[in-house]
Every structure is written in C-alpha cells, then in structure tokens.
Amino acid sequence: MTFYQGVFGGTLTLNEYGAFGSETPPGYGDKVMHGLLEAPNGFVLMGADVPPGMEHQPGNNFAVSLSGDEADALRGYWEKLSDGGTVSVSLEKQMWGDTFGMCTDRFGISWMVNISGTKEA
Template sequence: MTSRLNPYLSFSGNAKQALEFYQQALGGTLDLNTYGGSGAEAPPGYADKIMHGMLETPSGFTLMAADNPPGTELTPGNGFAVSLSGDDAGELRGYWDKLTDGSTVSVPLEKQMWGDVFGMCTDRFGITWMVNITERS
C-alpha cells in the first residue's frame, strides 16, 4: 500500500450517523468497528460507539472517523476542513448537492476570482467542507 493523506474526524457519539451520511453523499465502502467489538471491555456507555470507522470511495477518497473516547474534549470543526477538488464538475457538484443537505453554506458553489468554481459549507455534524472544481482553460 502506498502512503496516503486523509482526514480523521472525531465525533461526540454520532460517528456512525456521520459516516453513513458521508457514505450516502460520496458512495463507497464503509467499515465500522465499535468499542464493544474490539475484544476488550468497552467503557460504560461505549459498546455501540465507533472506535474506528473508514470510508473508502470509488473516487479514491478515504475518510476515517471515531467517537471521542471518554474523558476527552471535542470541539467539532475547529480549524479543520475537508477539501474535495478536481476537474470532474459533475461528480463534484453531486457531492456538493448531497453534503449541503442540512448544512450551512458559507460560500455558494460558484466561479471565484482565481477562475475555479468553489464552495464551502459546514455540514449538520459541524464539519467544514470545501469543494473546488478546476476550470479547464
């Protein structure tokens, strides 16, 4: 396997719902491992929480996530964004349309001063997404 860079998202008890939402939006295969399924005794109330989840999409995207372990603080979306970029406008617009369901759009998906089509939203789970469609010259 080659090295890869991918975002790893932390959630406060709703990682499963978030990853299922991202799977609906981006497609792909979702692998979920719970604290209770790890073979060790799960912390109280964590048996069904996600210890590690990974979404691998047909476009080659990998997104990993987990529910924060007990006793750790979570500030969702603070200083973090997931960027989807490329030149397949149809594919990227499709992702945008699905990711913006229930989101707050801070930058509408439209042509920007640098020549590309760009948009930014914060989804219903507090994660900021940026979509950049490279315009061919």
C-alpha cells in the same frame, strides 16, 4: 458516517469499541470507535469519535477539502453536503478561475469544494 456514505457512495466499515478486546471502557462495547468509507472513485474517508475521557469541543478549527476536475461529481457532492447545512461561500467561479464553495454540513463539519478551471491555450 452513513450520511457521508449517502454522499460519496462506497463501502462503509464501522468498528465498535467492543471489537478490540478487554480494554473496552465500561458502557462503550457497542459504541462506534471509528468508521472507514472507501468510495468507488478510490478515495478513503475515515472518522473517529472522541474517545472516553476526552472532552468533545466542537468548533471551526478544521475543514475538509474536495478538489478535482470532475465537475459533475464534485457538484453532486456539494449538493448533498450542503443540503440541510449552511453555505458560507456559494459554489461559483472565482477570480482564480476555479469554481469554489464552502459549506458546513448538517453535522457541523466544514467543507471546501474546488472544481479546477479549464486551461486555455
């Protein structure tokens, strides 16, 4: 989550298992349960770790999408998210008129970034 704070800015709150009382699994008191990033532009990104007893199964079963018309901000996010990751679709103008790209960040999370095209009269 600190990586995403570096991408989006904002205030990061991390909650450890131990903060929730006596139901803390052994050995998990100081491990992060979930994090909440509140970005300066008003959006919130929340992440949760796989809880004890559940198997971690990384995969490509989801992607996070960022969309909007603030081209400079979205291009900046794209640069930071794709740095050290893999670009599968370059961020460029697409046939539907928007600028769009897909990447997988350095932690294996897939991202889609869409910058709305300008409307012509």
